[in-house]
Amino acid sequence: MTHTLLRPCDVIVVNYNAGEFLQGCVRSALEAGARRVIVVDNNSSDGSVEAVEATLASDQLTVIRNGSNLGFAKGCNAGVRASDAEVLLFLNPDCVLAPDALERMFAVLDSGDDVGMVGGLLCNPDGSEQPGGRRDFPTPGRAFAKAFGLAWLGRIFPSLLSDFNLHQTPLPAGPTDVDAISGACMLVSRKAIDAVGLWDEDYFLHCEDLDWCMRFRQSGWRVVFVPSARVVHVGGASSRARPIFVEWHKHRGMLRFYAKFFRHQYPAPLWWLVVLGVWLRFMLVSLWHGGRRLWGRLVGHWR
Numbered sequence: 001m002t003h004t005l006l007r008p009c010d011v012i013v014v015n016y017n018a019g020e021f022l023q024g025c026v027r028s029a030l031e032a033g034a035r036r037v038i039v040v041d042n043n044s045s046d047g048s049v050e051a052v053e054a055t056l057a058s059d060q061l062t063v064i065r066n067g068s069n070l071g072f073a074k075g076c077n078a079g080v081r082a083s084d085a086e087v088l089l090f091l092n093p094d095c096v097l098a099p100d101a102l103e104r105m106f107a108v109l110d111s112g113d114d115v116g117m118v119g120g121l122l123c124n125p126d127g128s129e130q131p132g133g134r135r136d137f138p139t140p141g142r143a144f145a146k147a148f149g150l151a152w153l154g155r156i157f158p159s160l161l162s163d164f165n166l167h168q169t170p171l172p173a174g175p176t177d178v179d180a181i182s183g184a185c186m187l188v189s190r191k192a193i194d195a196v197g198l199w200d201e202d203y204f205l206h207c208e209d210l211d212w213c214m215r216f217r218q219s220g221w222r223v224v225f226v227p228s229a230r231v232v233h234v235g236g237a238s239s240r241a242r243p244i245f246v247e248w249h250k251h252r253g254m255l256r257f258y259a260k261f262f263r264h265q266y267p268a269p270l271w272w273l274v275v276l277g278v279w280l281r282f283m284l285v286s287l288w289h290g291g292r293r294l295w296g297r298l299v300g301h302w303r
Helices: 021-031 048-053 072-081 101-109 140-147 151-155 190-196 208-218 243-261 268-302
Strands: 009-015 036-041 061-065 087-091 095-097 115-123 185-189 222-233
Touching: 009 021, 009 072, 021 036, 021 048, 021 087, 021 095, 036 048, 036 072, 048 061, 072 087, 072 208, 087 101, 087 190, 101 115, 101 185, 101 222, 115 190, 115 208, 185 190, 190 208, 208 222, 208 243, 243 268
Parallel strands: 009 036, 009 087, 036 061, 115 222
Antiparallel strands: 087 185, 095 222, 115 185
């Protein structure tokens, strides 16, 4: 059964080697009521786009092929420019919408003139809530506490060191205003985009969604989390093969986000401690990934 929405909605999917997940994502979006799906492909080599093209009519699907991997923000902006819809859903290629998820998010987006962005309940394949779908802004203090296992201190200093991911708090009974939602699933009104501006293309991967949420909030637009709109998100479908590459851009994105929105709050010595902490964490995470890969090769050799 295909749902019918009150206004045209185009879905923008930035794809990079998402494999068979892309077909499930596109199919769920169309069944949920989307007018069409715009796939912005960042030079995939796995045949995922060709497989979708072979099964869908041209009026349901628009494909934009980039000659190289331009990153998530540039891909999203290319999708925005290719659409004339009043409402846009940004959806990761490894997401599948529940049949009524888009309708439920639409109802909240239309519930107030100041609602600019709406996100659903991101779930793991087992149905449990996934981190990142509803968040406080990760101030450098909160991020430091989470990165180095000190988030438990949030019970003592909740405004400084608590975890910015809210998935471990009770699920709200209804739509709730939050600081940020995830770029994996964002329903956004065109009038809000026109007022706030496009995604910041100086991010390549990660933190560009936090940046956009911050800019929406600073411009007076509400960001709302809808717990009844379920979205299954596998997570990492396009990035598992290159974990250190992903971590590099994640940490680089963190520093850009902090520099844009928090640096003015810190004296120079403290700011450089933040920078040092971010790159120290990157080194530790890279060593962990490198060690796992080396161990896997050794085990494979011994077998």
